[in-house]
Amino acid sequence: MAFHPRYVKHGFAAHGFAALLTLLAACAAVGPDHVAPAPEAPARWSDWHGGDATLAAPGSPDAQALARADWSVFADPTLARLQARAADANQDVRIAALRFAQARVQQTMAAAQHGPQGSARAGVTEQRQSEYGAGTRMIDAIAPQNRDQLVKVLSDPFTLYQAGFDASWEPDLWGRVRRSVEAAQASADAGQAGVRQMQWSIAAEVARSYFQWRAVQEQIRLARTDIALARDTLSLLRAKVGGGLLDDSALVRQRQQLEALEARLPQLLAQEAQAINQLTLLCGTRPGALNDELAAAASKTESTNADARWPDLALGVPSELAQRRPDIAAAEARLHAATAQIGVATADLYPRIALGASFGFESVGAQRFGDWGSRQWSIGPSLSLPIFDQGRRRSTVELRGLEQQEAAVAYQQTVLKAWHEIDAAVSAYMAERQRQQRLAKQVADSADDLALADAKYQNGVTDALPELDAQRSLLQARRDAADSVGQLQIALVAVYKALGDGK
Numbered sequence: 001m002a003f004h005p006r007y008v009k010h011g012f013a014a015h016g017f018a019a020l021l022t023l024l025a026a027c028a029a030v031g032p033d034h035v036a037p038a039p040e041a042p043a044r045w046s047d048w049h050g051g052d053a054t055l056a057a058p059g060s061p062d063a064q065a066l067a068r069a070d071w072s073v074f075a076d077p078t079l080a081r082l083q084a085r086a087a088d089a090n091q092d093v094r095i096a097a098l099r100f101a102q103a104r105v106q107q108t109m110a111a112a113q114h115g116p117q118g119s120a121r122a123g124v125t126e127q128r129q130s131e132y133g134a135g136t137r138m139i140d141a142i143a144p145q146n147r148d149q150l151v152k153v154l155s156d157p158f159t160l161y162q163a164g165f166d167a168s169w170e171p172d173l174w175g176r177v178r179r180s181v182e183a184a185q186a187s188a189d190a191g192q193a194g195v196r197q198m199q200w201s202i203a204a205e206v207a208r209s210y211f212q213w214r215a216v217q218e219q220i221r222l223a224r225t226d227i228a229l230a231r232d233t234l235s236l237l238r239a240k241v242g243g244g245l246l247d248d249s250a251l252v253r254q255r256q257q258l259e260a261l262e263a264r265l266p267q268l269l270a271q272e273a274q275a276i277n278q279l280t281l282l283c284g285t286r287p288g289a290l291n292d293e294l295a296a297a298a299s300k301t302e303s304t305n306a307d308a309r310w311p312d313l314a315l316g317v318p319s320e321l322a323q324r325r326p327d328i329a330a331a332e333a334r335l336h337a338a339t340a341q342i343g344v345a346t347a348d349l350y351p352r353i354a355l356g357a358s359f360g361f362e363s364v365g366a367q368r369f370g371d372w373g374s375r376q377w378s379i380g381p382s383l384s385l386p387i388f389d390q391g392r393r394r395s396t397v398e399l400r401g402l403e404q405q406e407a408a409v410a411y412q413q414t415v416l417k418a419w420h421e422i423d424a425a426v427s428a429y430m431a432e433r434q435r436q437q438r439l440a441k442q443v444a445d446s447a448d449d450l451a452l453a454d455a456k457y458q459n460g461v462t463d464a465l466p467e468l469d470a471q472r473s474l475l476q477a478r479r480d481a482a483d484s485v486g487q488l489q490i491a492l493v494a495v496y497k498a499l500g501d502g503k
Helices: 011-025 077-089 091-114 134-142 144-154 176-242 248-282 291-300 318-324 326-347 392-458 464-499
Strands: 117-127 158-169 352-364 375-384
Touching: 077 091, 077 176, 077 248, 077 291, 091 176, 134 144, 176 248, 176 326, 176 464, 248 291, 318 392, 326 392, 392 464
Parallel strands: none
Antiparallel strands: 117 158, 158 352, 352 375
16 A cells, blocks of 8 residues: 555654654664674694694694795796686686676675665557447446547547656665675675685695696606616626526516516606696696696706605694685675575565655647646555465575574584594695605615615626616605605695685
8 A cells, every 4th residue: 555645734744754764764684693603623733633643733833834825835936827827717716706796796786775766767659448448437427328429539549658757765674675785795705705715726726736747747757767777777687698697587577577667657648648638727728738838847857856845834823714714704604694684584574665756747649748737746655564475474584594504504514624624634744744754765775775786886796787776776766755745745735725825
């Protein structure tokens, strides 16, 4: 139903009604207010550790060391260029950015409900009334004897000109619009955190694929060196067998070893191609587009740096994890949006009042169109009161409450998963670091053994076979150490990814 000014005899009543609407519009929004959850955190990282204590993150006097670090800890310009390219061209990052842009537009659309809405209208229509329609009933009642003449006049076609302006405003009595804006803002925050999460994940994936490629490159280099050494050994054995110094069994065994080494090389080349293709995909480009750049990078580094100084994993303050991980921020924002949606659904249970006004001109024929006498207008409030809808609105409130509970559980699951990811990444890094230290000692011992074998050969104590065996043992130790360095780099990338970008 609607109320019009002609029914209000005194200006005081009109002003009082407007004041009442203003007062109601300032009322608090219905529905629960969002309270940011405080995730549980240990006093020390090692307090929440599964497994042997030697794999837990050690303490450090500089608690912010790794928290302030970034990918520059690897000091690799090629990696930095690849990560920058992926940040600009990766399709998943673009999709996340577009979703964030959509959320911002949704926020603008929700905020637009606060103000008045206006629209202009205009039209020219050619019309003809039915001779037997509802409009002729009055003629039958008033002047039935002149019906034919009147109907003939009324049914003649005519042109109707119309133009005007309509405006409306709905006071936000119960906070429906405010809660809608709040939900849209929270969704935009979740979208922004999603962009951060995607950018950080892509940067980590680029680093992981890059170090996989580096590790395979080193394995290929060592495999080719080992193959060359095996061929030299095979030539020496052939000479000994030809001279009657050895039987054919040693020659057969060496030939089998050479064939095994040569058979391993295609597998390594396939792993190299897979790592390069993964990098090109992450960088949003075609297969083979990075071949020249990676070949130039490979030529600058002959081997991995097994003696690199690796960080001690000073992880910062555990309670700051929620501020570092974008996925936790996104989950908290989704919980906020779900809470605000309860208020939107609750506001629909209450009456809605809208203030409307319209002004325009209407004329049959163009001659008098625009004259003051052709004006028409209306102004007044309208009330919409939900009475009976088979429980649809209350079911919507209940549904929004269940969605909020789901978002709360999802938030708790995200936090719990974060702690597990960090602990697993730290354990893997610490274990690989211990392995790398022992393999580095093995390389040093193998180098000493080769030096002794070479000295014996040079002094004529032994022939070249012990020296070749020592070289082969040293190459195997270097292969194991190179693999450990690659795994250590990948494990450190996993730690960075688990800790989040810290923005």
